[in-house]
Amino acid sequence: MKGILLIAHGSRRSESNEEVQQLTHTLRNRLDRKTIILCCAFLEQARPSIPEGIDACIQAGARSILILPYFLSAGRHVSRDIPELIHNKQIQYPDITFHLRPHIGSSEGMTDLLLSMIHPEAK
Amino acid sequence: MKGILLIAHGSRRSESNEEVQQLTHTLRNRLDRKTIILCCAFLEQARPSIPEGIDACIQAGARSILILPYFLSAGRHVSRDIPELIHNKQIQYPDITFHLRPHIGSSEGMTDLLLSMIHPEAK
8 A cells, every 4th residue: 555645734724724625635635545654744733643643644544655745835844844754754764764755845746737717718 | 910928936145046037048949039029037036026027027118017927835825915016017017018927836737847757767
């Protein structure tokens, strides 16, 4: 089993966190649930935390975990805090493989996404 | 001429703001520069501000302005602060048409973008 952890910043506003949970739900429905476990986690302000999300993936049977930082810019959360949390979990679980993807703001697809908002009829 | 204003939160870290400027540059190269003026602006922490960005679009000849909120969740910035700023500019410029798009986190394309990060080979 492969785990995927979508990591968001987290907000005091529950509606913002629910948006991330809804996105996770939508994404989960488009993945093969027999081989992929998708969870979301929050850096701060909301639960599950990132360590809790990693634990949940592993307890559900994941042997490798892909980390997707749902962040627009490479601030210290992306450049330092998230890698540190992953590093600590790698020490705790030496047999699990962790893959940390770049934050979504640096994704090549971001330009396409913005273009689709400029020209919605071209989707 | 049509103006497009990409609005980001803005950061104390200049690198984060430069990421937005770089994305704006990449996006501009994929648009028709004879008919579209694309600018970016920041809600706080960085310049140009949103009012300054709107002024720049209008001074460059835009008669309508499409606002793209580069935000992942619908917090108070998206639900209140940005609409208020646009409303004030609409009063200042009654002959300009403003179109406010939903924040990118609510875009249908966000799921596709995340899927492309999970399965990069499928792009």
